[in-house]
Amino acid sequence: MFSNKQEFQQAFLKRLEMMCGKPFKESTKSDHFQTLGHMIREHVSSNWIHTKERYGASQGKQVYYLSIEFLLGRLLRHNLMNLGIEELVDSGLQELGIDLGDLEEIEADAGLGNGGLGRLAACFLDSLSSLNLPGNGCGIRYRHGLFEQKFVDGYQVELPEQWLRYGQVWEIRKNDLAVEVPFWGEVESYDENSRLAFRHINAEVVTAVPYDLPIIGYHNETVNTLRLWSAEPSPYPFYQDVMKYKRETEAISEFLYPDDTHNEGKILRLKQQYLLVSASLRLIIRNHRFSHRSLADLPKHIAIHINDTHPVMAIPELMRLLLDEEKMGWEEAWDITTQTISYTNHTTLSEALEKWPVQLFKPLLPRIHMIIQEINERFCQELWKLYPGDWDRIGQMSIISHDEIKMAHLALVGSYSVNGVAQIHTNILKNREMNLFYQVFPGKFNNKTNGITHRRWLLKSNPKLSGLITEAIGSEWVSTPEELSKLAVFKEDRGFLDRLQQVKQDNKERFLRRINEQTGIQIDPHSIFDVHVKRLHAYKRQLLNVLHIMHLYSRLKDDSSFEMYPRTFIFGAKASPGYYYAKKIIKLINTVADKINADPAVNDKLKVVFLENYRVSVAEELFPAADVSEQISTASKEASGTGNMKLMMNGAITVGTLDGANVEIKEKVGSDNIFIFGLTAEEVLHFSQVGGYHSMEYYHHDKKIRQVVDQLKNGYFSEVDDEFEPIFDSLLIQNDQYFVLRDFDSYVSIHREVERKYQDREQWIKMSLLNIAGSGYFSSDRTIKEYADRIWKIKPV
Template sequence: MFSNKEMFKAAFIKRVEMLCGKSFSESTARDHYQTLGQMIREFVSNDWIATNERYLATKAKQVYYLSIEYLLGKLLRQNLINLGVEEMIAEGLHELGIDLGDLEELEPDAGLGNGGLGRLAACFLDSLASTNLPGHGHGIRYKHGLFEQKIVDGYQVELPEQWLRSGNVWEIRKADLAVRIPFWGKVEAKMENGRLVFHHSHAETVTAVPYDMPVVGFESDTVNTLRLWNAEPAQFPLDTDILKYKRRTEAISEFLYPDDTHDEGKILRLKQQYFLVSASLQSIIRAYKKQHGSLKELHQHVCIHINDTHPVLAIPELMRILLDEAKFDWDEAWHITTNTISYTNHTTLSEALEKWPVHIFKPLLPRIYMIVEEINERFCKELWEETPGEWERIGKLAIISDGFVKMAHLAIVGSFSVNGVARLHTEILKEREMKPFFQLYPEKFNNKTNGIAYRRWLLKANPELSSLITETIGSSWTHSAHDLIHLLDYQNDSGFLDQLAKVKSANKQRLAEIIGRQTGIAVDTSAIFDVQVKRLHAYKRQLLNVMHIMHLYNRMKEDSGFNMTPRVFIFAAKASPGYYYAKKIIKLINTVAQTVNNDPLVGDKLKVIFLENYRVSLAENIFPAADVSEQISTASKEASGTGNMKFMINGALTVGTLDGANVEIHELVGDENIFLFGLTAEEVLHYYKHGGYDSVGYYHLDRRIQQVVDQLVNGFFPGVHNEFEPIFDSLLEENDQYFVLKDFASYTDIQRKIGDAFTDRLKWQKMSLVNIAHAGYFSSDRTIKEYAKDIWDIHPII
């Protein structure tokens, strides 16, 4: 950024005074943050321009990654790390009386994502740039993101996420590249030059304005682009209420995942999805035509990747552009489309496989619906020709059926690649959820096990551990995560293991201070920090965790001789605003915490902490401090998980089911370095298919279960009346869909083993080291290289 510290300091002082119109001595921390951010962005601009010029000059094939969310976290320090100037800048600022950490606190977490889907997209962008691959992201510039979570009297309360209040120093508005998106209206057909041509008329038009953010590779000259679209009014229609039109328009890019309980919310979500893909494809096609001209060879120079089903409308939108604007015939347009678009599936949950009611879809997107209808008719005709008369099979596979447009079906039919995100997940897709499609298109299906941007989760989030690793095995691991395997040479080195323990202890102390500030609760840092942080969903089974805590509390109250290794159970999670059951689980966790943490009998033996407003910057303090990583989803339900990988690389030991990427973690570290329990995916799927599970039987046969379940409704928690009946009913009346009671005994047993294992500190550190050493496999660099080679056919451009 600057050749030396003195040059940086002089330039920084001058820039502060120029930007803020005041003397340096009068400038504020906010002035310093804005100035440093602008200096970094300007510094990377040369590489940003040069990167794009390299792509143009080489005519390299490029990938465009479409995702409804990107969970970026804070970028200030990460960009400095990637540029290799963090230490120099931190020292220079310190000599000016400024703490880099204080400036970082002023940066908001970007409100562009929520969970694993968005964090994966952010990790992939990081790895694309860090491995010099030509790949860019497209998303929506949400004004408020999902929501800011507050916990009030144990309940989740949602407030708008004001992340753009002071602007976004990393973005550049590109108003000259704005495009128009039509909604509603009607489609008119006319004969032109002997062919039928369709025009979308009388539409309500929205303007999509791009805001570009640089994606800086680690110690690389590559700077790729994340393009975020902002919805703004186009020309105001004469026959409508201008204020209503403005509100409808701006709502498109206001919130991530608006509540779709009612039709109004469904319309807004579908609008968001078409807004994203139409704006992105118009932009991609415009750039392509400038370089290559005809769209005939689009698929040879461009790959458009859809991250889950939210951007699936890219398929009919690309068909619309090729048919209506480029004037291709159907077969040629379909050939180009199905060789341009690839699709990642992220779920085995049937309720998460999106489908849109035709009565909403058709009037909102009339031309797109016509194209989807034509795709469906041609696809069903192919099925009929293959197996005449099998109406039931055709109905199950159809893209439009029972009054719904099925987005996953459209994604599979209209793409050339369909991948799962962990080996078990992909096998479940092939053998169960999407078996008929796998039988139709076996060549399309492949696996790409997820990975994480490991440099953020070590270099940024855990600098002490990073330094220890570099001192021990050298710095090659920062470019090649596989080199972490060399740590295995030190598993019997007591000096190294002692240093590892000291790093963990310091990280736990830092988290304990955050817990104290946020909750007022003092926690014992010598206790096990047992952590479950992730989106709140029934299948992730935060309920199993809290029921085990209730059981431990009961033991302590009933048996004065009961002894347990001290534990601090830490939760953080947001529940979707419309997810009533998940919100009840949050209330239960906080109610249990209130009871346990205020009981003098318990003391420091057991604490329960719920940290509000889970986000990347909070996660960066939690993962390095964790001793135990809770990955306890019902087997077969978690597609992959990436939190499990972030815990692993920071030395936490996994307690989990054989679900998602836990299967691959287990294979890498072996039985002795992971704590497994519960039903397997095969057993769960057998119960779903053949029945035979009776939750009431487990309730009656296990006194521990009966006691805990009864406490949900028998007044055990003072001042809480009928609050937890929905949870009680889900376990007994609804036969415990996620096998919480079935796995309870196994979970309790393995938790006792964890407590015993923790008392042998040397052995625990060895287990921790083995996990860190094997975590290199879960680098998103590895995942991205697999996508590049096996799906996208792109190559590094240096």
């Protein structure tokens, strides 16, 4: 890009004057960020174009990854790092009196995702580019993201995320590639060459406009594309109420996950999902046609992957395009569709496996509904041949039943590959949740354990640890993360362990500054940093964590002989706007935190911090500072997790159940280097199926439990006695669905073990080292190679 620092500085100053129309001495930090961002994007444009040309010339297979979320975080330093010019640019800017870190803070986190689903998709894009694999992402350009979280009197308040306030320096709008997406209207049948054909008429048309972002590979010349769709009014609307049409159209790409507790929200989610798949598939087919290929050979050249159930309408939409626009027969279209589309399942929770009421779906998407009906009819006929007379089995497997469309069933029937995201999760899908489908399609099911990009979550976010690792084992680990296993030989090297401990301490003190700036809370830098950051959901059991904190506080207050090592509990989580119970848990954590942090009697032992508006850029500072990683979901409920991998890669020790990828983390680090507690998946499933769990018995027979549960209602933490009554009721009246009380004693005990081992500093830092050494397997490079080789059949170009 630039041969030396002086060349960069000259180009930067010239570009700044041209862009901003002002001399350098009058320019602002925002001017500097915009100038640098545009320089980087324009520089990679040639590689971006050449990448597309290479893919076209190779005539090889490409994958399109469809996801409702892509949680990218900030891209400035990440792009500089991948281009290999971070040090040159940092040094050049410093000489001009500009701090690269200050420019980073100007960039907003892209508001395109919320949790692990979106962060996984972002990691996958990074690995595809860095491995020279032909793969592009397709998503939605949400103007206001999920929401910006504020705490007011401890309650979560949602504000629009203004991440596009100053534009988006990385994107390019492609007006010429806009497509029109129809909603509502009717389906008309007509005769075409003695063949019954269908067309969608009287539709309300929305224009989907693509914005392309470059996804830059690490130290190579590959630049893949993330295409994001924006819903805009059609330039030729013929509607009586034009303003209503404009509002409803723009709402489609306004927010991620509209509140679907009412029908308007459900319709909006359906519109989002159909806009994503319809617009994406039409451009995929357009690109395929551009190479002068027949659509009959689509599966040879294109793989379409649907990330969870949100893009499952890709199946009937591809059928519609092949049937209605390409004039194929059903059998040919179905063969092409089922050889092109693959599906990742991310959950065993029934409420997360989307189901749509026919009464809403049919009028909004009449042709898609017709095609799903036909898919279902043909599938049920096949089941009848396999299981004649077994109406119960056929009813359980039907795509449409009880006036609902089951999107997971549609995905299972219409894809050639179905994968889980951790070994235990895949086994549960095969043996329990999707067992009936596994019996019919055993060859479809496979496992692809999640991974995270070590380039962002170690190399970029933890430069001191990265430098220490490179000094010890060389830099090969950056391209081959399995090389991190070589660190294990240093477990008896006292000098290396001391340096590793100092890196952790430096990172903790760096993060303390953020906590103090954001909250004003003073934290002991030598306390145990106990971190629980993830989406707020009952099964992730932030409640178990805060009940333990309440127990510790009560012991400190009631028992003068009780000693504990200083502990700082750090939370970060957003609750879905319509998820009343989760928002009550946020209020509980904040209420407990306020009481504890204001109590000078315990301030030297216990602090609680709930980070407001948790996001990728905060995580990048927090993970290097963490000592303990809380992964405490009810066993069998967490599909995989990726935060557990990011934290172990930065040397935190997992406290967790044998759930999701925790099982595989334990295999990699050994049982002595992880803290496992609680029910197993098998025990949870047994209780769920057979019964026999009575939470009230634990309440009556364990005084620790009785004390903390009573504190939810007796005013000990809240002056409003019924503030936390819904939580109290969930534990006792509703029999504690996620076994919080059943696992409470085990959780308290494992934390005493954590405290004991932490005080043996040499033993703890060895555990930390062995977690880092075992983390290479959990790189998304390994995961993507498995997808590429075993599902998509794509090769590096």
